Amino acid sequence: MASDNFVDYVKIFCRSGKGGAGSRHMRRERHIPxxxxxxxxxxxxxxVIIRGxxxxxxxxxxxxxxxxxxxxGKGGGGQQRTGxxxxxxxxxVPVGTIVRDSETNEIxxxxxxxxxxEIVRKGGKGxxxxxxxxxxxxRSPDYAQPGEDEVEGWTILELKVLADVGLVGFPNAGKSTLLSVLSAAKPEIANYPFTTLRPNLGIVDYRGNRSFVMADIPGIIEGAHEGKGLGLRFLRHIERNSLLLFLVPADSDDIAKEYEILSNELRQYNPQLLDKERILAISKSDMLDEELMEEIKKQLPDLKTIFISSVARQNLNELKDLIWNTLDHD
Structure with missing residues (x-):
């Protein structure tokens, strides 16, 4: 499965090289014994160097x-030759990789x-x-310094997905379906939580041969910022998106409350995430009539909002227009 190729977390062992020993050589020539x-x-x-x-x-x-x-490193030689x-x-590594110390978790x-x-393990000095x-x-010292020892240890590499638009929502909000309809991406789609275990990237074609990248971020649950569910590994990917597209299904018990819970998880994880441009899309809206939509609008937060349906292809071009104009505005 293609999604199995996406690995966003590894722990690797790195060892630098030991410095070469200094030489104890004495000058010995025919006329200078x-x-x-x-x-x-x-x-x-x-x-050991990490390279983007x-x-x-x-x-x-x-x-x-x-x-x-x-x-x-190589040892030094006679006639003051440096090893x-x-x-x-x-x-x-991909651009957007974070390197952490495995023991302290420090970035x-x-x-x-x-x-x-960037050097992750420095080589020993000669x-x-x-x-x-x-x-x-x-005048005739018969000793020299050994080289410095190598440095070794485990290092954690984490990848943040870099995309223009990050889809944010609870499991089963319809994020994977929307991505599959708007782009050529083929994420796993099923009616159970955490179908998406890894971010899926899709390139969305726009008017005039333009495009933008959308990432289907795995579903958030309440308490994700505390590491519940698949929490922190999901929230990490949202940090590198230019625009956040919140997806809340039309059959939610309380759309405004669900949006607030999602916003709060982002706020608890990193308050700066809410400085990003945001759009709220009400998915599965083909089940609503005009009267219900008007009633729902009265209860929604004050931000750009659009009613869509991925299955019925409802308002998807309008959604792309709204995304593009918001991105272009930045």
Missing amino acids: KGGPDGGDGGRGGH NKQMWTLLHLKFQKHTKADH GEGDDAYID LFEIDEHGQE GRGNTHFKSSTN
Whole structure:
């Protein structure tokens, strides 16, 4: 199944390279039998580097390649020759990847741009050769520094989906159906909670050969910001959407209350999410007549609202117009 290729969380083991040892070499030439120290420094160990790649959209490749090791630095040589640096090891990830310390859960950095490079494990420094330790009281030091040890440990990579529009709603609000109708995406669709276990991305064609990207974010439940259900892993993806499209079904017991619960989950997780542009779409509206729609409108919050039906293809072009004009306004 295509959705199985979407992996948004992996834990990987990274080890940098050890620094090369400094040289204890003594200068020995035909006419200079006791020439003193000339040992060079050791080379730096290789770094482990995380690199952004806009051609990638999943962390699937790291699910089966969880260990990355950089090369060790080379030892220094005579005639003050510095040892070669160990080759760096690169880990390519999609733009929108967060890198965390596995023990503290602290965010180390975020990959926001294609080609961005960040060191996740620094290579050990090369040791200094014996030339650095020559002094007036010790003209022939017979010692040098070893290289610094490698650095190793587990690191967490999390992916935030980058899309223009994020669909926000409870399970079974009709998000997957809407995405499948508006785009070529084929998400799983069924009448039970958490059909969508991973975000699905779809490209929605618009007038004049234009398009925008829509993400079907897995359904929120009340208490998601506390990690209930599949909570925090879902909310993470919403942070990178330009516009939030709230989807509440027409057969909801209280549409306004359901919208407020969804808004509150976002607020509790990250208050800045509510600074984004928002649209409220009442799905499954083919079951409503004009009189019911007018009655519902009186109870709705003060934001852009549209009644739609994915199955009956009702007001879908109007929805795309509203989305495009809102995005273009930004």
